[in-house]
Amino acid sequence: MARLSGRHLEFHKGERIGWLRAAVLGANDGVVSTASLIVGVAAANADRSEILLSGVAGLVAGAMSMAAGEYVSVSSQADTENADLAREAKELATNPEFEKEELAQIYVKRGLDSEVAHKVAEQLMAHNALESHARDELGITESTLARPIQAAFASAATFSVGAGLPLLVVLIAEHKNLVYSVSLASLFFLVVLGVVAARAGGASIFKGALRVGFWGAFAMLVTALIGKLFGTVVQ
Template sequence: MKSNQMPPESHRSERIGWLRAAVLGANDGIVSTASLIVGVAAANSSTKSILLTGVAGLVAGAMSMAAGEYVSVSSQADTENADLEREKSELESNVDFERDELAQIYVGRGLEPRLASQVAEQLMAHDALGAHARDELGINEVLSARPVLAALSSASAFSVGAVLPLIMVIISPPENLIFTVSLASLVFLVTLGAVAAHAGGANIWRGAWRVGFWGALAMALTAIVGSLFGIAV
Protein backbone atom coordinates (compact mmCIF):
# COMPACT_ATOMS: atom_id res chain seq x y z
CA MET A 1 0.00 0.00 0.00
CA LYS A 2 1.44 3.32 -1.05
CA SER A 3 1.65 6.17 1.42
CA ASN A 4 -0.04 9.45 0.52
CA GLN A 5 2.41 11.40 2.61
CA MET A 6 4.50 13.77 0.51
CA PRO A 7 8.27 13.70 1.02
CA PRO A 8 9.65 16.77 2.80
CA GLU A 9 11.14 19.48 0.59
CA SER A 10 14.55 20.93 1.17
CA HIS A 11 14.72 24.73 1.16
CA ARG A 12 17.75 26.97 1.09
CA SER A 13 16.32 29.08 3.92
CA GLU A 14 17.19 26.19 6.24
CA ARG A 15 20.83 27.15 5.75
CA ILE A 16 20.42 30.78 6.83
CA GLY A 17 21.53 30.33 10.43
CA TRP A 18 24.87 28.62 9.88
CA LEU A 19 25.53 30.03 6.41
CA ARG A 20 25.38 33.66 7.53
CA ALA A 21 27.71 33.06 10.47
CA ALA A 22 30.11 30.91 8.43
CA VAL A 23 30.36 33.34 5.53
CA LEU A 24 30.75 36.33 7.84
CA GLY A 25 33.42 34.54 9.86
CA ALA A 26 35.44 33.31 6.88
CA ASN A 27 35.22 36.68 5.14
CA ASP A 28 36.38 38.53 8.24
CA GLY A 29 39.13 36.00 8.81
CA ILE A 30 40.58 36.49 5.35
CA VAL A 31 40.10 40.25 5.14
CA SER A 32 41.25 41.22 8.63
CA THR A 33 44.24 38.88 8.72
CA ALA A 34 45.37 39.65 5.17
CA SER A 35 44.96 43.38 5.77
CA LEU A 36 46.91 43.10 9.01
CA ILE A 37 49.69 41.19 7.29
CA VAL A 38 49.85 43.58 4.33
CA GLY A 39 49.86 46.61 6.62
CA VAL A 40 52.64 45.26 8.80
CA ALA A 41 54.64 44.13 5.77
CA ALA A 42 54.27 47.59 4.19
CA ALA A 43 55.89 49.02 7.33
CA ASN A 44 59.02 46.97 6.51
CA SER A 45 58.62 44.55 9.41
CA SER A 46 60.41 41.21 9.57
CA THR A 47 58.72 38.01 8.45
CA LYS A 48 58.75 36.75 12.04
CA SER A 49 56.96 39.87 13.26
CA ILE A 50 54.45 39.64 10.44
CA LEU A 51 53.69 36.00 11.20
CA LEU A 52 53.40 36.65 14.94
CA THR A 53 51.03 39.56 14.30
CA GLY A 54 48.92 37.40 12.00
CA VAL A 55 48.65 34.57 14.54
CA ALA A 56 47.68 37.03 17.28
CA GLY A 57 45.07 38.48 14.94
CA LEU A 58 43.69 35.01 14.25
CA VAL A 59 43.26 34.15 17.94
CA ALA A 60 41.85 37.53 18.90
CA GLY A 61 39.56 37.66 15.88
CA ALA A 62 38.16 34.16 16.38
CA MET A 63 37.37 34.85 20.03
CA SER A 64 35.85 38.21 19.17
CA MET A 65 33.67 36.68 16.47
CA ALA A 66 32.50 33.90 18.78
CA ALA A 67 31.70 36.29 21.61
CA GLY A 68 30.00 38.79 19.33
CA GLU A 69 27.85 36.18 17.63
CA TYR A 70 26.91 34.53 20.93
CA VAL A 71 25.92 37.80 22.58
CA SER A 72 23.97 39.15 19.62
CA VAL A 73 22.14 35.91 18.85
CA SER A 74 21.48 35.34 22.56
CA SER A 75 19.80 38.74 22.65
CA GLN A 76 17.63 37.64 19.75
CA ALA A 77 16.82 34.38 21.53
CA ASP A 78 15.92 36.27 24.73
CA THR A 79 13.53 38.48 22.78
CA GLU A 80 11.93 35.47 21.10
CA ASN A 81 11.52 33.66 24.43
CA ALA A 82 9.99 36.74 26.05
CA ASP A 83 7.49 37.05 23.20
CA LEU A 84 6.61 33.36 23.48
CA GLU A 85 6.07 33.61 27.24
CA ARG A 86 3.80 36.61 26.74
CA GLU A 87 1.87 34.80 24.02
CA LYS A 88 1.52 31.74 26.24
CA SER A 89 0.09 33.88 29.01
CA GLU A 90 -2.36 35.54 26.64
CA LEU A 91 -3.51 32.15 25.36
CA GLU A 92 -4.21 31.02 28.91
CA SER A 93 -6.10 34.17 29.87
CA ASN A 94 -8.08 34.93 26.69
CA VAL A 95 -8.04 32.08 24.20
CA ASP A 96 -11.11 33.35 22.29
CA PHE A 97 -9.46 36.68 21.53
CA GLU A 98 -6.30 34.93 20.43
CA ARG A 99 -8.26 32.65 18.11
CA ASP A 100 -9.97 35.65 16.52
CA GLU A 101 -6.62 37.42 16.23
CA LEU A 102 -5.15 34.45 14.40
CA ALA A 103 -8.18 34.26 12.11
CA GLN A 104 -7.77 37.93 11.20
CA ILE A 105 -4.18 37.25 10.21
CA TYR A 106 -5.38 34.60 7.77
CA VAL A 107 -8.09 36.93 6.45
CA GLY A 108 -5.35 39.45 5.76
CA ARG A 109 -3.53 36.80 3.78
CA GLY A 110 -6.51 36.14 1.54
CA LEU A 111 -8.76 33.58 3.25
CA GLU A 112 -12.48 34.09 3.61
CA PRO A 113 -13.50 34.91 7.21
CA ARG A 114 -15.34 31.65 7.76
CA LEU A 115 -12.48 29.53 6.43
CA ALA A 116 -9.96 31.63 8.35
CA SER A 117 -11.86 30.93 11.58
CA GLN A 118 -11.89 27.20 10.85
CA VAL A 119 -8.17 27.18 10.08
CA ALA A 120 -7.38 29.13 13.23
CA GLU A 121 -9.49 26.81 15.36
CA GLN A 122 -7.91 23.65 13.97
CA LEU A 123 -4.35 24.95 14.20
CA MET A 124 -4.86 26.09 17.77
CA ALA A 125 -6.38 22.74 18.68
CA HIS A 126 -3.20 21.10 17.38
CA ASP A 127 -0.60 23.57 18.72
CA ALA A 128 -1.91 26.96 19.81
CA LEU A 129 1.43 28.45 20.84
CA GLY A 130 3.19 27.13 17.75
CA ALA A 131 0.54 28.62 15.47
CA HIS A 132 0.80 32.05 17.08
CA ALA A 133 4.60 31.90 17.21
CA ARG A 134 4.76 31.16 13.50
CA ASP A 135 1.96 33.32 12.10
CA GLU A 136 1.75 36.20 14.60
CA LEU A 137 5.32 36.55 15.85
CA GLY A 138 7.19 35.19 12.82
CA ILE A 139 9.17 32.69 14.89
CA ASN A 140 9.78 29.24 13.46
CA GLU A 141 12.18 26.38 14.07
CA VAL A 142 14.24 26.99 10.92
CA LEU A 143 14.96 30.67 11.58
CA SER A 144 14.99 30.65 15.38
CA ALA A 145 18.08 31.94 17.16
CA ARG A 146 20.79 29.40 18.04
CA PRO A 147 23.56 31.27 19.90
CA VAL A 148 26.00 28.38 20.39
CA LEU A 149 25.74 27.22 16.77
CA ALA A 150 26.24 30.77 15.51
CA ALA A 151 29.25 31.32 17.78
CA LEU A 152 30.96 28.06 16.84
CA SER A 153 30.27 28.49 13.13
CA SER A 154 31.57 32.04 13.08
CA ALA A 155 34.72 31.34 15.13
CA SER A 156 35.57 28.20 13.16
CA ALA A 157 35.03 29.92 9.84
CA PHE A 158 37.11 32.92 10.95
CA SER A 159 39.97 30.64 11.93
CA VAL A 160 39.88 28.82 8.60
CA GLY A 161 39.78 32.10 6.72
CA ALA A 162 42.63 33.60 8.77
CA VAL A 163 44.87 30.57 8.30
CA LEU A 164 44.92 31.03 4.52
CA PRO A 165 46.84 34.36 4.46
CA LEU A 166 49.17 33.02 7.17
CA ILE A 167 50.07 30.08 4.96
CA MET A 168 50.97 32.54 2.22
CA VAL A 169 53.33 34.32 4.62
CA ILE A 170 55.10 31.05 5.34
CA ILE A 171 55.54 29.95 1.73
CA SER A 172 56.11 33.35 0.12
CA PRO A 173 59.57 34.88 -0.42
CA PRO A 174 59.92 38.00 1.78
CA GLU A 175 60.38 40.30 -1.23
CA ASN A 176 57.08 39.16 -2.76
CA LEU A 177 55.11 38.78 0.45
CA ILE A 178 52.70 41.70 -0.03
CA PHE A 179 51.89 40.75 -3.61
CA THR A 180 51.50 37.04 -2.80
CA VAL A 181 49.29 37.56 0.23
CA SER A 182 47.15 40.16 -1.52
CA LEU A 183 46.63 38.12 -4.68
CA ALA A 184 46.00 34.84 -2.85
CA SER A 185 43.59 36.50 -0.42
CA LEU A 186 41.61 38.01 -3.28
CA VAL A 187 41.36 34.58 -4.87
CA PHE A 188 40.18 33.15 -1.54
CA LEU A 189 37.60 35.93 -1.13
CA VAL A 190 36.23 35.61 -4.65
CA THR A 191 35.95 31.85 -4.20
CA LEU A 192 34.21 32.31 -0.85
CA GLY A 193 31.75 34.78 -2.35
CA ALA A 194 30.92 32.44 -5.22
CA VAL A 195 30.51 29.38 -2.98
CA ALA A 196 28.35 31.29 -0.48
CA ALA A 197 26.16 32.68 -3.27
CA HIS A 198 25.75 29.21 -4.76
CA ALA A 199 24.83 27.72 -1.38
CA GLY A 200 22.23 30.43 -0.90
CA GLY A 201 20.85 30.16 -4.42
CA ALA A 202 22.06 33.62 -5.47
CA ASN A 203 24.05 34.81 -8.48
CA ILE A 204 27.63 33.56 -8.00
CA TRP A 205 29.22 36.38 -10.02
CA ARG A 206 27.53 39.06 -7.96
CA GLY A 207 28.51 37.30 -4.75
CA ALA A 208 32.12 36.89 -5.86
CA TRP A 209 32.42 40.51 -7.02
CA ARG A 210 31.12 42.17 -3.87
CA VAL A 211 33.26 40.06 -1.53
CA GLY A 212 36.37 40.57 -3.67
CA PHE A 213 35.81 44.32 -3.99
CA TRP A 214 35.53 45.04 -0.28
CA GLY A 215 38.42 42.75 0.52
CA ALA A 216 40.66 44.49 -2.01
CA LEU A 217 39.65 47.89 -0.65
CA ALA A 218 40.44 46.86 2.93
CA MET A 219 43.88 45.52 2.04
CA ALA A 220 44.72 48.54 -0.11
CA LEU A 221 43.82 51.03 2.62
CA THR A 222 45.75 49.10 5.26
CA ALA A 223 48.81 48.87 3.01
CA ILE A 224 48.68 52.62 2.45
CA VAL A 225 48.50 53.29 6.19
CA GLY A 226 51.38 50.92 6.90
CA SER A 227 53.48 52.41 4.13
CA LEU A 228 52.84 56.03 5.12
CA PHE A 229 53.29 55.75 8.85
CA GLY A 230 55.68 52.80 9.07
CA ILE A 231 53.83 51.22 11.94
CA ALA A 232 52.21 47.85 12.51
CA VAL A 233 48.50 48.28 11.81
Protein backbone atom coordinates in the same frame (compact mmCIF):
# COMPACT_ATOMS: atom_id res chain seq x y z
CA MET B 1 11.84 28.49 28.12
CA ALA B 2 9.21 28.21 25.44
CA ARG B 3 10.29 26.47 22.24
CA LEU B 4 8.60 25.36 19.07
CA SER B 5 7.98 21.79 18.05
CA GLY B 6 7.73 20.10 14.70
CA ARG B 7 9.87 20.17 11.55
CA HIS B 8 8.98 20.81 7.95
CA LEU B 9 9.85 17.80 5.81
CA GLU B 10 10.79 19.88 2.77
CA PHE B 11 14.19 21.60 2.87
CA HIS B 12 14.48 25.23 1.81
CA LYS B 13 17.52 27.44 1.40
CA GLY B 14 16.07 29.82 3.97
CA GLU B 15 16.66 27.18 6.64
CA ARG B 16 20.39 27.71 6.18
CA ILE B 17 20.26 31.43 6.90
CA GLY B 18 21.21 31.25 10.58
CA TRP B 19 24.39 29.23 10.35
CA LEU B 20 25.20 30.47 6.85
CA ARG B 21 25.23 34.09 7.98
CA ALA B 22 27.59 33.36 10.87
CA ALA B 23 29.86 31.12 8.78
CA VAL B 24 30.17 33.54 5.85
CA LEU B 25 30.68 36.52 8.13
CA GLY B 26 33.35 34.68 10.11
CA ALA B 27 35.33 33.39 7.13
CA ASN B 28 35.10 36.68 5.27
CA ASP B 29 36.29 38.65 8.29
CA GLY B 30 39.06 36.14 8.89
CA VAL B 31 40.50 36.55 5.40
CA VAL B 32 39.99 40.32 5.15
CA SER B 33 41.19 41.36 8.59
CA THR B 34 44.18 39.01 8.75
CA ALA B 35 45.27 39.63 5.16
CA SER B 36 44.93 43.38 5.67
CA LEU B 37 46.96 43.18 8.87
CA ILE B 38 49.66 41.11 7.19
CA VAL B 39 49.79 43.40 4.15
CA GLY B 40 50.03 46.49 6.36
CA VAL B 41 52.83 45.05 8.49
CA ALA B 42 54.68 43.69 5.46
CA ALA B 43 54.41 47.05 3.71
CA ALA B 44 56.14 48.60 6.73
CA ASN B 45 59.21 46.44 5.90
CA ALA B 46 58.82 44.07 8.86
CA ASP B 47 60.61 40.72 8.76
CA ARG B 48 58.80 37.41 8.31
CA SER B 49 58.71 36.52 12.02
CA GLU B 50 57.11 39.85 12.90
CA ILE B 51 54.55 39.43 10.14
CA LEU B 52 53.68 35.91 11.33
CA LEU B 53 53.40 37.05 14.94
CA SER B 54 51.06 39.85 13.93
CA GLY B 55 48.97 37.49 11.83
CA VAL B 56 48.65 34.83 14.53
CA ALA B 57 47.77 37.48 17.13
CA GLY B 58 45.14 38.83 14.75
CA LEU B 59 43.73 35.33 14.21
CA VAL B 60 43.36 34.57 17.92
CA ALA B 61 42.01 37.98 18.86
CA GLY B 62 39.64 38.05 15.91
CA ALA B 63 38.25 34.57 16.55
CA MET B 64 37.56 35.36 20.19
CA SER B 65 36.00 38.69 19.28
CA MET B 66 33.78 37.10 16.63
CA ALA B 67 32.62 34.37 19.00
CA ALA B 68 31.86 36.79 21.83
CA GLY B 69 30.16 39.32 19.59
CA GLU B 70 28.04 36.73 17.82
CA TYR B 71 27.05 35.07 21.09
CA VAL B 72 25.97 38.35 22.69
CA SER B 73 24.10 39.48 19.58
CA VAL B 74 22.26 36.20 18.97
CA SER B 75 21.58 35.76 22.70
CA SER B 76 19.77 39.09 22.69
CA GLN B 77 17.69 37.88 19.77
CA ALA B 78 16.98 34.60 21.59
CA ASP B 79 15.92 36.46 24.75
CA THR B 80 13.45 38.50 22.72
CA GLU B 81 12.08 35.41 20.98
CA ASN B 82 11.69 33.53 24.26
CA ALA B 83 9.95 36.48 25.89
CA ASP B 84 7.53 36.73 22.96
CA LEU B 85 6.85 32.99 23.04
CA ALA B 86 6.29 32.99 26.80
CA ARG B 87 3.87 35.91 26.54
CA GLU B 88 2.03 34.22 23.68
CA ALA B 89 1.77 30.96 25.65
CA LYS B 90 0.30 32.87 28.59
CA GLU B 91 -2.25 34.61 26.37
CA LEU B 92 -3.25 31.30 24.83
CA ALA B 93 -3.82 29.84 28.28
CA THR B 94 -5.84 32.77 29.62
CA ASN B 95 -7.78 33.91 26.54
CA PRO B 96 -7.81 31.24 23.83
CA GLU B 97 -10.91 32.53 22.03
CA PHE B 98 -9.40 35.96 21.54
CA GLU B 99 -6.19 34.37 20.26
CA LYS B 100 -8.16 32.20 17.85
CA GLU B 101 -9.93 35.25 16.48
CA GLU B 102 -6.64 37.10 16.21
CA LEU B 103 -5.16 34.25 14.19
CA ALA B 104 -8.22 34.09 11.95
CA GLN B 105 -7.97 37.80 11.19
CA ILE B 106 -4.36 37.32 10.14
CA TYR B 107 -5.50 34.79 7.56
CA VAL B 108 -8.29 37.08 6.41
CA LYS B 109 -5.72 39.80 5.73
CA ARG B 110 -3.74 37.28 3.71
CA GLY B 111 -6.67 36.61 1.41
CA LEU B 112 -8.87 33.88 2.95
CA ASP B 113 -12.56 34.53 3.42
CA SER B 114 -13.76 34.77 7.00
CA GLU B 115 -15.32 31.31 7.23
CA VAL B 116 -12.28 29.51 5.87
CA ALA B 117 -9.94 31.65 7.98
CA HIS B 118 -11.78 30.71 11.18
CA LYS B 119 -11.73 27.02 10.27
CA VAL B 120 -8.00 27.15 9.53
CA ALA B 121 -7.30 28.98 12.78
CA GLU B 122 -9.36 26.46 14.76
CA GLN B 123 -7.67 23.43 13.21
CA LEU B 124 -4.14 24.83 13.50
CA MET B 125 -4.66 25.80 17.13
CA ALA B 126 -6.03 22.34 17.87
CA HIS B 127 -2.83 20.88 16.41
CA ASN B 128 -0.30 23.26 17.99
CA ALA B 129 -1.59 26.63 19.14
CA LEU B 130 1.75 28.12 20.17
CA GLU B 131 3.50 27.10 16.98
CA SER B 132 0.70 28.56 14.86
CA HIS B 133 0.81 31.92 16.63
CA ALA B 134 4.60 31.98 16.71
CA ARG B 135 4.79 31.40 12.97
CA ASP B 136 1.91 33.55 11.73
CA GLU B 137 1.72 36.27 14.37
CA LEU B 138 5.34 36.60 15.55
CA GLY B 139 7.18 35.39 12.47
CA ILE B 140 9.18 32.81 14.46
CA THR B 141 9.78 29.31 13.08
CA GLU B 142 11.97 26.39 14.11
CA SER B 143 14.43 27.07 11.28
CA THR B 144 14.86 30.75 12.21
CA LEU B 145 15.14 30.41 16.00
CA ALA B 146 18.24 32.12 17.38
CA ARG B 147 20.98 29.68 18.47
CA PRO B 148 23.73 31.67 20.26
CA ILE B 149 26.19 28.84 20.94
CA GLN B 150 25.96 27.48 17.41
CA ALA B 151 26.45 30.96 15.98
CA ALA B 152 29.42 31.69 18.26
CA PHE B 153 31.25 28.47 17.41
CA ALA B 154 30.52 28.86 13.70
CA SER B 155 31.87 32.42 13.70
CA ALA B 156 35.04 31.55 15.64
CA ALA B 157 35.76 28.42 13.60
CA THR B 158 35.20 29.98 10.20
CA PHE B 159 37.12 33.12 11.17
CA SER B 160 40.07 30.92 12.14
CA VAL B 161 39.91 29.02 8.86
CA GLY B 162 39.70 32.25 6.88
CA ALA B 163 42.52 33.86 8.84
CA GLY B 164 44.70 30.79 8.39
CA LEU B 165 44.70 31.11 4.60
CA PRO B 166 46.75 34.34 4.31
CA LEU B 167 49.01 33.08 7.10
CA LEU B 168 49.74 30.00 5.00
CA VAL B 169 50.74 32.26 2.12
CA VAL B 170 53.20 34.07 4.42
CA LEU B 171 54.89 30.73 5.15
CA ILE B 172 55.34 29.68 1.55
CA ALA B 173 55.77 32.93 -0.41
CA GLU B 174 59.01 34.80 -0.96
CA HIS B 175 59.50 37.54 1.60
CA LYS B 176 60.12 40.27 -0.98
CA ASN B 177 56.80 39.50 -2.67
CA LEU B 178 54.68 39.03 0.45
CA VAL B 179 52.48 42.09 -0.09
CA TYR B 180 51.53 41.02 -3.61
CA SER B 181 51.33 37.30 -2.84
CA VAL B 182 49.09 37.72 0.20
CA SER B 183 46.90 40.29 -1.57
CA LEU B 184 46.32 38.21 -4.70
CA ALA B 185 45.85 34.95 -2.83
CA SER B 186 43.42 36.55 -0.38
CA LEU B 187 41.39 38.07 -3.19
CA PHE B 188 41.16 34.61 -4.72
CA PHE B 189 40.04 33.15 -1.39
CA LEU B 190 37.41 35.89 -1.02
CA VAL B 191 36.03 35.35 -4.51
CA VAL B 192 35.76 31.60 -3.86
CA LEU B 193 34.05 32.33 -0.55
CA GLY B 194 31.61 34.67 -2.26
CA VAL B 195 30.78 32.05 -4.88
CA VAL B 196 30.26 29.29 -2.29
CA ALA B 197 28.07 31.52 -0.12
CA ALA B 198 26.00 32.64 -3.10
CA ARG B 199 25.42 29.06 -4.27
CA ALA B 200 24.49 27.90 -0.78
CA GLY B 201 22.03 30.74 -0.39
CA GLY B 202 20.64 30.55 -3.92
CA ALA B 203 21.83 34.09 -4.77
CA SER B 204 23.73 35.54 -7.72
CA ILE B 205 27.25 34.10 -7.90
CA PHE B 206 28.60 37.18 -9.69
CA LYS B 207 27.21 39.60 -7.11
CA GLY B 208 28.44 37.47 -4.22
CA ALA B 209 31.97 37.27 -5.61
CA LEU B 210 32.04 40.96 -6.56
CA ARG B 211 30.94 42.12 -3.10
CA VAL B 212 33.56 40.30 -1.08
CA GLY B 213 36.28 40.84 -3.67
CA PHE B 214 35.77 44.61 -3.85
CA TRP B 215 35.68 45.23 -0.11
CA GLY B 216 38.57 42.87 0.52
CA ALA B 217 40.71 44.66 -2.07
CA PHE B 218 39.76 48.02 -0.61
CA ALA B 219 40.68 46.97 2.93
CA MET B 220 44.07 45.59 1.88
CA LEU B 221 44.84 48.66 -0.21
CA VAL B 222 44.14 51.01 2.70
CA THR B 223 46.25 49.03 5.17
CA ALA B 224 49.08 48.67 2.65
CA LEU B 225 49.18 52.42 2.16
CA ILE B 226 49.16 53.00 5.93
CA GLY B 227 51.88 50.39 6.44
CA LYS B 228 54.01 51.89 3.70
CA LEU B 229 53.60 55.38 5.12
CA PHE B 230 54.33 54.22 8.67
CA GLY B 231 57.39 52.27 7.57
CA THR B 232 58.73 55.26 5.68
CA VAL B 233 58.19 57.62 8.62
CA VAL B 234 59.84 55.24 11.13
CA GLN B 235 62.83 54.70 8.90
